[in-house]
Amino acid sequence: MKELNESHIKILKHFSNxxxxxxxxxxxxxxxxxxxxxxxxxxxxxxxxxxxxELKSSSSKVYPILRKMESNGLILGEWQTVNNKRVKYYSITEDGEIVLNHIKSNMINVLENPSWLSFIEDMTGRKVK
Known part of the structure; x- marks a missing residue:
């Protein structure tokens, strides 16, 4: 089987991100x-x-996403002291809730759309109920 090239890997990373x-x-x-x-x-x-x-998490992937989400106003990061260590805790903002609700609506549409169901079944080899 042919190996993934740089272009293929880029597509997979976009999907994962x-x-x-x-x-x-x-x-x-x-x-x-x-x-x-x-x-x-x-x-x-x-x-x-x-x-x-290609679908895995790492600190080099997660923390830049958190910083970007925070700068976009989707989440709020607040420093707290826990066991004498400063730790940043994240919570969702109103804008984050709006985005999340749109994601939920899209997920519902995906699960109700025969074309998406066919795609999911073809990609997984499993029947979607």
Whole structure:
């Protein structure tokens, strides 16, 4: 089988980054959480047991996303002292909630659209109910 080239890898990274942004916003919407906590929750999504998988989280991916989301007003980062260490906790803002609600609406549309269902079934080899 032919190896992935640089262009292929770029496409996979865009896909992974989009999913990661959405997951981070959703995780933060569940309650105030620090960066390391977000990474641990992302591990639940990206633990495929495959080091070659493009869908994985890392601090070099997560923290720039958090900074960008914070500068865009989707989340708020506040420093707190925990066990004599400064830790930044993130919470969702009103703008973040608006974006998350649009993501939810799009997800509902995806699950109700026969074309999307066909795509998902073809890509996973599994029937979607």
């Amino acid at each position: 989009g999913i990661t942004h959405n997951l981070i916003l959703w995780i933060i919407s569940k309650g105030s959480i620090h960066g390391y906590g977000i990474m641990k929750k992302l591990d639940d999504f990206f633990d495929f047991g495959n080091d070659n998988c």
